[in-house]
Amino acid sequence: MHRLRALLGFAALLSPALPAQAGPRVPSVASYRIEAAWDGEQKTLSGRETVTFVNRTSRSLPDALLHLYLNGFRNTRSTLSPGIPQPEGSSDFGFCELKRVALPDGTDLTRRISFAPPAGGNPDDRTLARIPLPRPVEPGETLVLEIDFESHLPRGTLRTGWKDDFVFAGQWYPKLAKATDAGWRGRPFHPSTEFFADFGDYDVTLLLPGEVKGRVAVTGRVVAETDEAAERVRVRARAEDVHDFAFAFSPRFEVKKETVAPKGLPKVDVFLFLQPDHRRSRERYFRAAREGLALYGAWLTPYPWPTLTIVDPPAGSGAEAMEYPTLITGATTWLSPSSEGEPGGLVLHELAHQWFQGAVATDEVSEAHLDEGLTSFLSARAAMRIYGAPSPVVEAFGVPIPLRSLKRPLPEGESQDALDQAAFSRSDPTLRETWRSLDDAAVRTNAYSRTALLLESVARTTGEQPLMAALKEYARRFAFRHPTTSDFLDVLGEVAGPEARDLVERGWASAGAVDYAVTSATTRRSAPPAGWVGDGPHRVYRAPAPPGPGYESTVVVQRLGEIAWPVEVEMRFEGGRKVTRRWDGRAEWRRWRITGPRLLSVVVDPRHTCLLDVNRLNDGLRTAPEPTAARAWAHRLRFLTQNLLELFALLAALPGAAL
Amino acid sequence: MKGHALPFLWARGLLAAATAWKALLLALALNAALALVVTAPLASRLHDLLDSRPAADGLAKGWDVVLGAHLIRSEPGLLGDPARLGALERGTLPLADVPRLSGPLAGLFAAGLLHAALSALLAGGFAGRFAAERERGNLAAFLADAARLGLPSLFIGLVGLAAILGAFFLFVELPRAATLSPDLRWDWERTGLSLLRLLAFLGTTGAIRAVVAQSRAALGLAKTANPFLALASGAGFVIGRPVKALLLEIAFGVTALLPLSLWLYFAPSWSGGDVRLLALLVAGQQAVVLLRIVARAAHLGAATAWMRGAREAARPAPAKIEA
Ligand SMILES: [Zn+2]
Numbered sequence: 001m002h003r004l005r006a007l008l009g010f011a012a013l014l015s016p017a018l019p020a021q022a023g024p025r026v027p028s029v030a031s032y033r034i035e036a037a038w039d040g041e042q043k044t045l046s047g048r049e050t051v052t053f054v055n056r057t058s059r060s061l062p063d064a065l066l067h068l069y070l071n072g073f074r075n076t077r078s079t080l081s082p083g084i085p086q087p088e089g090s091s092d093f094g095f096c097e098l099k100r101v102a103l104p105d106g107t108d109l110t111r112r113i114s115f116a117p118p119a120g121g122n123p124d125d126r127t128l129a130r131i132p133l134p135r136p137v138e139p140g141e142t143l144v145l146e147i148d149f150e151s152h153l154p155r156g157t158l159r160t161g162w163k164d165d166f167v168f169a170g171q172w173y174p175k176l177a178k179a180t181d182a183g184w185r186g187r188p189f190h191p192s193t194e195f196f197a198d199f200g201d202y203d204v205t206l207l208l209p210g211e212v213k214g215r216v217a218v219t220g221r222v223v224a225e226t227d228e229a230a231e232r233v234r235v236r237a238r239a240e241d242v243h244d245f246a247f248a249f250s251p252r253f254e255v256k257k258e259t260v261a262p263k264g265l266p267k268v269d270v271f272l273f274l275q276p277d278h279r280r281s282r283e284r285y286f287r288a289a290r291e292g293l294a295l296y297g298a299w300l301t302p303y304p305w306p307t308l309t310i311v312d313p314p315a316g317s318g319a320e321a322m323e324y325p326t327l328i329t330g331a332t333t334w335l336s337p338s339s340e341g342e343p344g345g346l347v348l349h350e351l352a353h354q355w356f357q358g359a360v361a362t363d364e365v366s367e368a369h370l371d372e373g374l375t376s377f378l379s380a381r382a383a384m385r386i387y388g389a390p391s392p393v394v395e396a397f398g399v400p401i402p403l404r405s406l407k408r409p410l411p412e413g414e415s416q417d418a419l420d421q422a423a424f425s426r427s428d429p430t431l432r433e434t435w436r437s438l439d440d441a442a443v444r445t446n447a448y449s450r451t452a453l454l455l456e457s458v459a460r461t462t463g464e465q466p467l468m469a470a471l472k473e474y475a476r477r478f479a480f481r482h483p484t485t486s487d488f489l490d491v492l493g494e495v496a497g498p499e500a501r502d503l504v505e506r507g508w509a510s511a512g513a514v515d516y517a518v519t520s521a522t523t524r525r526s527a528p529p530a531g532w533v534g535d536g537p538h539r540v541y542r543a544p545a546p547p548g549p550g551y552e553s554t555v556v557v558q559r560l561g562e563i564a565w566p567v568e569v570e571m572r573f574e575g576g577r578k579v580t581r582r583w584d585g586r587a588e589w590r591r592w593r594i595t596g597p598r599l600l601s602v603v604v605d606p607r608h609t610c611l612l613d614v615n616r617l618n619d620g621l622r623t624a625p626e627p628t629a630a631r632a633w634a635h636r637l638r639f640l641t642q643n644l645l646e647l648f649a650l651l652a653a654l655p656g657a658a659l
Numbered sequence: 660m661k662g663h664a665l666p667f668l669w670a671r672g673l674l675a676a677a678t679a680w681k682a683l684l685l686a687l688a689l690n691a692a693l694a695l696v697v698t699a700p701l702a703s704r705l706h707d708l709l710d711s712r713p714a715a716d717g718l719a720k721g722w723d724v725v726l727g728a729h730l731i732r733s734e735p736g737l738l739g740d741p742a743r744l745g746a747l748e749r750g751t752l753p754l755a756d757v758p759r760l761s762g763p764l765a766g767l768f769a770a771g772l773l774h775a776a777l778s779a780l781l782a783g784g785f786a787g788r789f790a791a792e793r794e795r796g797n798l799a800a801f802l803a804d805a806a807r808l809g810l811p812s813l814f815i816g817l818v819g820l821a822a823i824l825g826a827f828f829l830f831v832e833l834p835r836a837a838t839l840s841p842d843l844r845w846d847w848e849r850t851g852l853s854l855l856r857l858l859a860f861l862g863t864t865g866a867i868r869a870v871v872a873q874s875r876a877a878l879g880l881a882k883t884a885n886p887f888l889a890l891a892s893g894a895g896f897v898i899g900r901p902v903k904a905l906l907l908e909i910a911f912g913v914t915a916l917l918p919l920s921l922w923l924y925f926a927p928s929w930s931g932g933d934v935r936l937l938a939l940l941v942a943g944q945q946a947v948v949l950l951r952i953v954a955r956a957a958h959l960g961a962a963t964a965w966m967r968g969a970r971e972a973a974r975p976a977p978a979k980i981e982a
Contacts, residue, residue, distance in 0.1 A: 156841075164844050277845050315849065316841030334846040392724065398838070398853030408724050416728040423732055601713045616729040620713035627706055628931025629715035634702035635929055635937065639944045641694040641767060643919065646951050648771030649778035650868075 025241050025304075026480040029056055029198035030176045032245065036151075037207035043091070043162055045206075046150040049173055052200075053143045057181045062136040064145060065184035066129045069171030070096035072189035073154040073161075077124035083191020083440070084157050094154035094161065098174060101131055102146045109133070109145075117188060127189040128177070149174050156318030158191075166250040168311070168319035168329070171195075173245070178363070178482070187365045190435045192443040194357075194364035194371075197243040199480055206235045208249055215253040217273040217311045219245045219327045241304070241480060242325035243361050248311045252276055258286050262294035265302045271309045278312050281332040281343055285310055288347035288386075295382045296352060299468060300475040304359045310347065321346055323353035337402040341387030345410075348386070349379035360478045367485055368434040368443065369508065373451025374471070380410035380452055389413065411456055412611050415449035417441070422450070422513035422561075423614040430508040431485065453611040454507035458500050460609040461566060466496035503565070507612060512562030516585065516604045517618035518569075519558045523599035526552035553599035553623075558589040561614065570606040573597040599623050663968055665903065668961040669910050675960025676953050678795040679788055683956060685798070686781055687949045690774065697770040701737075701763040708734060719930040739764035754824075778955075779816035783808030785956050786879030789963040808878055811886035815878070818890060819871040826863040830856050862905070865912075869904035870897045876962040880970075896966060907961060915954035922947045 036047030055061055072080030073094035076087065087093060101109045115126045137143045151172045156163045160170040177186025178196045185196065202220060210231040216222060220239025228234050239245060253273040261267040270289045274282055289310060293303050309327040313319040320331035328350035332343040356378075357364060357371035364371055383390070389407040393400045408414060421427075422445075427438035430446040437443045459467045474483070474491040485508070493501035525547030532539055557569055564585045571579045574597040583590050603620035605613065613619065676683065708730070709715035717726045735741040739762035746752035747760070757768060787804025788795050838852035874886075874893025881889060897904045922943065929940050 163841065277847060314844065315846055316843070318841075335850060397857045398850035406722060406724050412725050416725070416732075419728070420732060603713050614729075615733045616726060617708065617712050617714050617733050622711050622713060625706075625710035626715070627710050629719040630702065630705040630709045630931075632719050632929055632931035633705050633709075634698060635931075635940075637698045637701060638694050639948075641698050641770075642690055642944070642948045643951070644767060645690055645693055645771055645774040646948060648775045649955070 026199050027054070027056065028052075028200040029054055029179065030243075031200035031202070032173070032175075033203045034173055034245075035205045035207075036173070038167070038209070040209060042152070043094075043154075044150055044152045045169065045172055047148075049147050049149065051143075051145045051147065051174075051176060053137070053145070053176055053179070053198075055137045055139050055141050055143070055179065057179050058139055059181055059183055060136045060138050061133075061143075061179065061183065063130055063132045063184075064143065065177040065186045066098070066131065066147075067171070067175045067177060067186060067189070068096040068098070068127055068129055069175070069189045070094045070151050070153070070160070071126040073157075074126060075124075077122070078127065079122045079125045079188045080127070080158070080191050091155045092157070094152045095126075096149060096151045096172070096174060098129060099148035099150060100146075101148075103134070104144045104146060107134060121188060125188045128186055129174070147174050156313075156316075158318060159322045161318055163314055163317040165252065166248070166314050166317055166319075168246070168248040168313060168317065170246045170319070170322065170324065175244075180482075185363070187435055190365065192437070192440045193366075193368060193435045195244065196363040196365050196482075197361070199241055199243050199361065202237070202239040202242060202245040204237045204239075204245055204247070206237070206247065208233055208235055209251070211251040212249040212253075215251060215255055215273065216247060216249040217253070217271065217309045217327060218247040219309075219325050220305075221269075221307050239326065242358075244324050246324040246327055248273065248313075248319065248327075248329075254279070254282075256282060256286075258290075260290050260293050260308075262290070262297050265294065265297040267306070268293055268303050269307045271307065272312065273310065274312045275314050277334045278332050280334070280338075281312065281330075281336060284332075284338070284342075284344050285312065285330060285347060288344035289351065291386050292348045292351040292382060295385070296355060296378065299378065300355050300472055301359075301479060303354060304479060305354075308351070308354070312343075321350065323350045323358065325358045326354070328353070333400065335398075335400055337393060337400055339404070340390045340393055340402050341383055342390075342393075344387060345379065345383040345390065348382045349375055352378045352382070355475050359480060360475055361480070361482050362484070363482070365435050366433040368447035369430050369451045370483075370485060370488060372447040373430075373455065376411060376415075376448045376452035377455040378471075380414075380456070384410050411449070411452040415453050415611075418445040418449035418453055419513070419612070419614045421445040422511070422612070426511040426513075429511040450507070450612070454504060457507075457565070457610045457612055458496075458503050460607070460611075461503065462497060462500040467492075467500060470495035470500070499566075506563050506565075510562050513560075513614040514563045514565050514610055514612040515559070515561035515614050515618070516565070516567055516610075517558050517560050517615070518555065518602045518604055518621040519589075519618075520554065520556040521599060521602045521621040521623050523551050523553040523623045526550050526595055550595055551598045553594045553596075555592045555594070555599070555602045556589055557583065557591075557602075557604050559585055559587070560618075563612065565610045565612070567605045567610065568607070570603045572600045572602075574600060663965060665906055665910060668907060668965055669914075669957075671964045672911070672957035672959075672961025673914075673953070675789050675795065675964065676957040679785060679801065679956060679960075681796060681798045682781065682784060682788070682801045683949065683952055686778065686952045686956075687945065689777055689781075690948060690952070691945065693770050693774050697766045698763070700766070704734075704737065708737075721928060736762055738762055775816070775820075776813060779813040780805055780809035782816070782875055782959060783810070783812035783878070785959050786812060786875040786963065788879075789960045790876070790879030790967070804879075808884050811878055811884045811889065812875055814886040815871055815874045815890055815893075819867050822867045823864050826860055826867065830860040830863065865905050865908045866897065866901065869908050870894050872908075872958055872962040873897050873904070873966060875959055876966045879963055880967060896969070907958070907965075911954045911958040911961070914957070915951040918947050918950045 031052045032049055034047060034049040036045045038045055072078050098113055101113060109131050112132050114130050116130055117123055117125050153169065154161045156168060160168060175197065177184045178198055207228065208216065210227065210233045213225055213233040216235050218237040219242055220237055222235055222237050224236040226234045254276055256272045258270050259267055260270050272285050289308060297303055305326045307326050311329045313329055315333055319329050322329045330343040330347050336342050352375040353371060356374045362370040389409040391402045391404050391406055392408055393402045421441060428442040428446060430450060434443055434447060470492045473495050474488055477491060478487060489501050489505060492504060527547040528545050530542050530544040533542055534540055555571060567583055567585050569581045569583060577597055579594060581592060601620060601622045605619055714726060717723045731737060738744055739760040743752055743756055743760050760768065784801040784805030787808050788801050794800050834856055838849060838856055843849045870893050873896045874889045877892040878889035926943060929937055
């Protein structure tokens, strides 16, 4: 722990001056030296990799487990297949084939390879290969594997592939599963989950068409480019302290570089690989990178690497909106409206991934909320601060039209799917292993929107500062490590307090909803007591008297959702008096009786601290109806209908207007 | 012929429409009454949902995206069948499913068809009056014309509708996948092809509606109420002067939509309080809708004047014998 902190501090001191020589900060576990050549006709990358694995677990490993992610595209029987668009031809398929696997002494392991899926898994899936070793790798020992492989990239879909002369290579090489104290941890490539791997160093040499010289985007940094025979170029790239390596190239990329040095933070070289028809987004990309690096650097830790590469893919390439260590992809179109913060909002999201999963390398296959959720929460905050609430954009005939009169505050404006999921489907709690979730909607809402809403609600309930401090400590403590949900919760409890921890745990443990409703609010003039009063000789009869000037009001608030949340209940009275009561929200219902002026209305959670409440309409009740809103809408709807009827008359039967 | 220049036709159409002001008010009353009836159930449902809820304050001034999502979630069937509504929003609702939307949207659809049919019947009246030499503003004569020419006019309208739906499938639906294909390299290709789809559809629709207008004009001018003959002469007329027919269509389109656009842009929004403002706004809105109806009728008026003029010009002038 202490040593890591010292290393981090040392690296932070060094990296502004000597970014390329900062050196590894964590002991490497899985390092790769890869040489591969691209065949543009066949869309294949063939080559050799040398994997150097150091067993830093406490367990002896009798075999090696390799991800062959591209085999997810191999045929329609793979586990990945349901998640990708219906294939139309051979170019929609891809594969990764192990030609030869051997030890450095020449021992050939190729014949030992098996594709046995996990128990009960899909027997046709070939995305996980097991290679029994002649001798187990004991803790502390090093295993070196020499692997010859051929990777065929599909037409771009799901983060990898090609479109025209644009190539994005993600998950393209045989890659070790994650070594843990419980053995190898690896799942078949699943349509709605991502990745998990050990840190290491990458030294990658690519033989590419000569026309892409200077236009190759990589994880880490290109260290050399040399011309080769037959109009080819040899590109060598290096990356340290990363757990994956992706690259992209296109002869049409416009490459821009900007060195960003947020105040008090190390310098970062930002490379942008832009489509020529997206030129007007150039400054938007850089602005998001600049401001994002400054904000996250202040909120979390300094950006941990000396380079950041942004790839702007062509529309429909399947490479949009993805994160790899030090390399992210954006998405924009030539007419993308400038005011809505795109592609900035997206860049902020992918950039936040550099911390949450790039450096704090959690298991995306089982605990996607730890990367997507934290990232969605942080990028929503960053986007609101930089751009303000975006407007929805509708696209008609290829032209995006922002609806400027509408605003979608983040995160709630883009997270309503999580509330629909909590209200209607309720299929999976967030804490269920991501890959076990019922469907993609469950994965998306739990990992992204529900967690973003949950964290924002915690910030508003138990305090923004403590939560942000907890995130900072979590990012610092677990940089270049592999924490789990309980590690996160421990830091949260330690720094932000037990209530914050408890609330996050409640939100993650249940698939259900938060829903508080004011179910009754009555107010009537209070009358003095009537009937027999007093005992024995003092017993007197008081006749029922007309009510006095004061009022007696009764309010009932019910918890209709499974999840309890501490709430305020605000009661407004005639004359402007306001009474606020706090309730821990745990019981099924709570009743208040108050005497005083006439009660006008009651609202539970008036400041919208809990964004997980699935029904904000029932959050309040008036004692007397107020028809203005419904009247205003009836009025608008009538005029709209008159005009729609007129449109019908035009389309269906009459000559006239509207061309 | 100078009297057939576009601005003259446009003005003559408007003048013709102005003489038939009683019939136009009748059309407006029909439109307003239908709108009132079709929105009544939704309006009363909104009162049930919102009147006792303080959160509704956030909806009084205009739409709130987040609150709106909460409203729909608490009342998924508010506008109609939620699954079909979702498909409609995504643009994947099969046309055959539109009548099964249920709820207010289904009501709107039915009212739309009814309104279209009634408008077609009234168009028969307008065609008859605009072709007449006298009594153009006479409401009784208008209704008699509507009774005589209404059904043929409705038939012409149905043929127009079928043609427009056909154009929609041909130009909008069929090439949709091709214009959104990921194989297109540049964004502008995609946008350009999509706009081309739209333009093809709009151009065809404009032509179809010009044919409908001229056919109705022919119906009014003819001695018999034969819709087939009218369609044939309308189509022949437009084919002979396609550019001018389209320009006339566009001129009246702008006439109809300009007031609406200005209104949507500048008119204040009523948030349910001030009754005097409401009265003013309702009056303004009715004026806007009336102008749309006027533009429709004026187009027919212009079409009639144009056709009549063209026929007169084609008739050989009586030879002058010089002594
Ligand atoms: Zn993400």
